[in-house]
Amino acid sequence: MTDLERAVEATLFASEEAMTVVELAKHLGDAENGAIRDALSVLAESYAKRGVNLVERGKRWHFETAPDLAHLLRREKEQVRRLSRAGTEVLAIIAYHEPVSRAEIESIRGVQTAKGTLDVLLEAGWVRVAGRRDVPGRPVIYATTPEFLDHFGLTSRRDLPGIDELRAAGLLDPVDDAYDELTQSGSDEGEAAEEARAEEKSD
Amino acid sequence: MTDLERAVEATLFASEEAMTVVELAKHLGDAENGAIRDALSVLAESYAKRGVNLVERGKRWHFETAPDLAHLLRREKEQVRRLSRAGTEVLAIIAYHEPVSRAEIESIRGVQTAKGTLDVLLEAGWVRVAGRRDVPGRPVIYATTPEFLDHFGLTSRRDLPGIDELRAAGLLDPVDDAYDELTQSGSDEGEAAEEARAEEKSD
Amino acid sequence: MIEEGVLFQAPDQGVRDGWEGPAAAETDDSALYLELDGWEGPLDLLLDLARRQKVDLRSISILDLVDQYLIYIERAESMRLELAADYLVMAAWLAYLKSSLLLPKDEQEEPGPEELALRLQLRLARLGAMREAAARLMGRNRLGRDVFVRGAPEGLRIDRKNQWQCDWFDVVQAYSQVKARTAPAVHMVRDRPVMTLDSALDRVSSMLGVTLDWMTIEEFLPPHAEPRLRRSALASSFVAALELARLGKAELAQDEVFGTLRLRRIPA
Numbered sequence: 188m189t190d191l192e193r194a195v196e197a198t199l200f201a202s203e204e205a206m207t208v209v210e211l212a213k214h215l216g217d218a219e220n221g222a223i224r225d226a227l228s229v230l231a232e233s234y235a236k237r238g239v240n241l242v243e244r245g246k247r248w249h250f251e252t253a254p255d256l257a258h259l260l261r262r263e264k265e266q267v268r269r270l271s272r273a274g275t276e277v278l279a280i281i282a283y284h285e286p287v288s289r290a291e292i293e294s295i296r297g298v299q300t301a302k303g304t305l306d307v308l309l310e311a312g313w314v315r316v317a318g319r320r321d322v323p324g325r326p327v328i329y330a331t332t333p334e335f336l337d338h339f340g341l342t343s344r345r346d347l348p349g350i351d352e353l354r355a356a357g358l359l360d361p362v363d364d365a366y367d368e369l370t371q372s373g374s375d376e377g378e379a380a381e382e383a384r385a386e387e388k389s390d
Numbered sequence: 391m392t393d394l395e396r397a398v399e400a401t402l403f404a405s406e407e408a409m410t411v412v413e414l415a416k417h418l419g420d421a422e423n424g425a426i427r428d429a430l431s432v433l434a435e436s437y438a439k440r441g442v443n444l445v446e447r448g449k450r451w452h453f454e455t456a457p458d459l460a461h462l463l464r465r466e467k468e469q470v471r472r473l474s475r476a477g478t479e480v481l482a483i484i485a486y487h488e489p490v491s492r493a494e495i496e497s498i499r500g501v502q503t504a505k506g507t508l509d510v511l512l513e514a515g516w517v518r519v520a521g522r523r524d525v526p527g528r529p530v531i532y533a534t535t536p537e538f539l540d541h542f543g544l545t546s547r548r549d550l551p552g553i554d555e556l557r558a559a560g561l562l563d564p565v566d567d568a569y570d571e572l573t574q575s576g577s578d579e580g581e582a583a584e585e586a587r588a589e590e591k592s593d
Numbered sequence: 594m595i596e597e598g599v600l601f602q603a604p605d606q607g608v609r610d611g612w613e614g615p616a617a618a619e620t621d622d623s624a625l626y627l628e629l630d631g632w633e634g635p636l637d638l639l640l641d642l643a644r645r646q647k648v649d650l651r652s653i654s655i656l657d658l659v660d661q662y663l664i665y666i667e668r669a670e671s672m673r674l675e676l677a678a679d680y681l682v683m684a685a686w687l688a689y690l691k692s693s694l695l696l697p698k699d700e701q702e703e704p705g706p707e708e709l710a711l712r713l714q715l716r717l718a719r720l721g722a723m724r725e726a727a728a729r730l731m732g733r734n735r736l737g738r739d740v741f742v743r744g745a746p747e748g749l750r751i752d753r754k755n756q757w758q759c760d761w762f763d764v765v766q767a768y769s770q771v772k773a774r775t776a777p778a779v780h781m782v783r784d785r786p787v788m789t790l791d792s793a794l795d796r797v798s799s800m801l802g803v804t805l806d807w808m809t810i811e812e813f814l815p816p817h818a819e820p821r822l823r824r825s826a827l828a829s830s831f832v833a834a835l836e837l838a839r840l841g842k843a844e845l846a847q848d849e850v851f852g853t854l855r856l857r858r859i860p861a
Contacts, residue, residue, distance in 0.1 A: 188439060194462055196441030197455040201463055201741035215462065236391060238400030252747055256400040260747050262417065263754045270759035272767070278759065279768035297775045311757035339761045353769045404747040417749060452742055460739035473731070476633060482727035498719055500636025501679075541736045551729040561722040565715045572711065 191218060192226045205247035270311070273304050278313060282335070282347060286317040286328040305329070313338065394421060398429045408450035408540060448539035448546060457543070476507050481516060485538065485550055486562055489520040489531035497565075508532070516541065635683035638662065640717050640724070650718045655710040656694060659687045786822040788815075793829035794836060801843055801858040810834060810854045 194215055199206060208227070212218050227248055231241040240253050252260060270278070277300055280292050293300050308314040308329075317330035336343065397418055402409060411430070415421045430451055434444040443456050455463055473481065480503060483495050496503055511517040520533035534547070544550060553562075560568050632638040642661045643653050666684040669676055690713075693706035734740050788796075797813050813834075814826045834856055837843040846855045 188441075193441035193456065194459060197459045197463060197741075198441075200442045200453070201455050201744045203744035238396035238398070239403045249745070250403065250743070252400045252404050253396065256397060259397060259401050259418070260404050260749060262419075262749070262751045264751050265754050265756045267756045267758055270757050270763070274757075275759055275763050275767040276771050279764045280771060282764060283768055295775065296771055307755075307757065310755065313757075338759075339764065341761070347768075348765055353765065353772075401749065403743060404749055406746050406748050417751075454736065454740045454742050457734035457740050460734055463741055464739060478727040478731050479633075479723060482723050482730055485730065486723065486726055498716075498723060499633065500716065500720065501634030542730055542733045543736065543740065544733075550726070551733070552726060556722055556726065559722075561719055565712055565719065568715050569708070569712055572715075573708075 189226065189229075191215070191222055192229055194218075195223060195226045196230055199241070199248055199250060202249075205244060205249035207246050207248070211248070270307070271304070273300070274307050277304050278308055278331075278335075281308070281314055281329050282331050282344060285330040285344070286320075287330075288320050288326040288328050290326060292329075392429065392432075394418070394425055395429045395432055397421075398426060399433055402444070402451060402453055405452075408447060408452035408536075410450050414451075445543070446545050447543070448536040450536060450540070452540075454543075473510070474507070476504065477510055480507050481511055481534075481538075484511070484517055484532050485534050485547065486553060486556065488533040488547075489523075490533075491523050491529040491531050493529060494564075495532075634677075635662075635680050636716065636720055638665070638680070639683070639713075640720050643717055644721070650721050651714070653714065653717075655714060656691065659691045662687055663691075786819065786825065788822065788826040788829045790829050790832055793826065793833040797830055797833045797856070798837060798842065801837070801856065805858055805860065807846065807855040807857045810856060813856070 195211055198211060198214055206214070208220050208223050211223050211227075212220050215223070227241070227243075231243075234241045234250075238253050238256055239250050241248060241250055276296055277292055280295050281287055284291065284295065287295075289300060289305065305314070309316075313332060313335040314329050315332050317328050319325040320328050331344065335341075341347070398414060401414060401417055409417070411423050411426050414426050414430075415423050418426070430444070430446075434446075437444045437453070441456050441459055442453050444451060444453055476499075479499060480495055483498055484490055487494065487498075492503060492508070508517070512519075514537075515535055516538040517532050518535050520531050522528040523531050538544075539546065539549075547553070556562050560571060563571070632641065639658060639662055642665070643650060643658055645661075646653050646657065663684060666676065666680060690706055690709055694710065696706075698705075736742065800808075800813055810827070810830060813830050814823055818826060831854070834843060834845060834854070837856075838845050842859060844857050844859055846857070847853070
């Protein structure tokens with residue numbers, strides 16, 4: 188490696204901006220443009236297979252990360268998070284009733300649904316916007332995605348158990364009992380407050 | 391050049407901060423520390439003669455321009471803090487004796503240290519408070535930082551110029567210790583001192 | 594000026610020549626006086642004088658050093674330069690040290706002058722070592738002055754992405770809960786035997802008309818009523834009693850908290 192190549196390399200490395208051949212020549216004192224150009228092509232060649240490349244963009248030279256390693260600059264870190272109770276309920280309602288609008292989801296759940304709850308389901312890739320309902324206001328309607336079936340190991344939506352099956356499986360009864368107990372001892376407020384908390388957590 | 395070497399190279403080139411082996415391993419996902427270390431030493435070797443070097447500073451790695459090209463790149467004005475003579479001395483005493491209290495610094499220098507002197511070093515990020523000495527009064531003790539190693543191009547404190555010789559000559563020991571050492575045999579002062587030095591050198 | 598001498602010295606030069614003190618370049622004694630401010634205290638001045646002996650610090654002559662220091666201070670005083678107190682204290686101490694060193698040994702006090710001299714020498718050696726170390730440190734290739742990191746790093750960024758988790762059972766259970774919660778609720782209220790306030794009012798006021806004596810509230814209740822009717826009757830009779838007392842038709846008495854409540858008619 189020649190002294191000039193080293194000097195050009197160090198100068199471009201330390202520079203805050205890409206530099207032209209003329210700027211490099213000026214910075215390096217008595218170097219000739221031709222010699223600088225030669226040095227640049229030798230350097231570009233020697234960096235071609237490295238993690239960093241020396242490239243020319245509009246007559247200006249600079250170092251940049253090799254294109255195939257760009258993913259290293261912006262890394263995604265996945266963190267596993269459990270879906271909130273509200274999120275699970277909304278997902279279930281969409282799965283059982285799709286396509287369904289937000290107003291319909293709310294009327295089934297009996298509580299308002301925070302915007303974040305639907306966003307989470309969209310982000311998770313389990314729910315998609317399936318168009319608009321042809322009624323006044325043209326509300327957006329939601330449906331599940333193939334990823335939803337994938338994730339839950341379902342062949343089709345028909346695999347979801349029906350209400351009668353849920354009851355037969357005892358899934359409805361204990362809840363009924365618990366519900367009766369709640370409504371007998373406490374008031375509607377208690378239930379509403381609990382829901383509100385569940386909604387908040389999903390945000 | 392292996393994929394990992396390219397990845398380490400690209401990451402260190404792109405990073406705004408020097409990185410430890412652990413940070414690199416974390417950023418690169420599933421890489422093992424040992425593999426990262428191997429990649430670093432291969433890279434350091436391959437850059438050794440270039441205009442840009444890969445260097446280790448206090449366990450953190452970064453690329454920097456080769457020192458012998460300083461004359462081409464040197465920027466005096468904004469970049470480097472100018473230290474007073476007192477500042478340079480206090481910094482050296484902290485670096486060679488750390489951790490060290492202000493009283494200890496003053497006993498070496500024979501003068502009081504203006505408060506501003508330590509403040510400048512703390513502000514520069516070269517010195518930090520490293521706790522308190524467990525003696526009456528519990529004085530604050532000072533030590534150097536990774537930025538100090540960075541700035542002065544030291545791989546570790548063992549790299550401090552002449553530190554081994556100073557230690558061997560007992561010049562980093564307190565005067566009391568050195569005096570006891572010299573006069574241990576109780577014989578004539580001059581001879582004892584000579585002997586003590588001779589012994590130390592032979593170690 | 595002093596700082597520059599240190600800062601911009603090439604490293605090897607600094608090491609070879611050692612510390613270049615403020616007056617080191619000056620051989621003319623008179624120049625010394627004018628640069629008194631350049632020293633950081635008497636120890637610094639002593640070190641500088643010691644360095645002029647051009648020998649290893651460990652073999653300097655303390656007596657020569659003391660003489661030089663004392664001469665220096667005297668001349669400064671003769672020129673009426675203002676000397677900081679610590680320079681004078683050091684001068685006095687050195688004068689004492691010199692006289693002790695010259696005295697016969699058996700007249701010495703502890704610590705002996707040789708010990709003091711050796712300690713002074715050790716201190717100077719330590720200060721000298723640090724001064725050289727500082728010069729070498731400052732002479733190194735420094736980041737941002739001599740060596741540089743990448744001027745325009747792309748920077749590393751980590752975007753967090755959520756991986757949501759939920760299983761089949763959760764979905765089915767959530768749905769069943771929604772269904773159960775929002776199913777229309779039907780409430781059945783059983784017919785219960787009660788005594789209304791009106792009938793209690795009639796009953797209590799008519800019974801009060803019988804006598805002027807105190808009667809306990811229990812005496813107003815229907816005698817053979819089943820327990821649930823009796824509880825209802827007690828409640829409505831109590832309210833009736835309060836109402837009659839408010840109208841001035843009856844008076845109430847209770848001797849203690851939760852004690853027996855007694856009623857008596859107030860004659861019209």
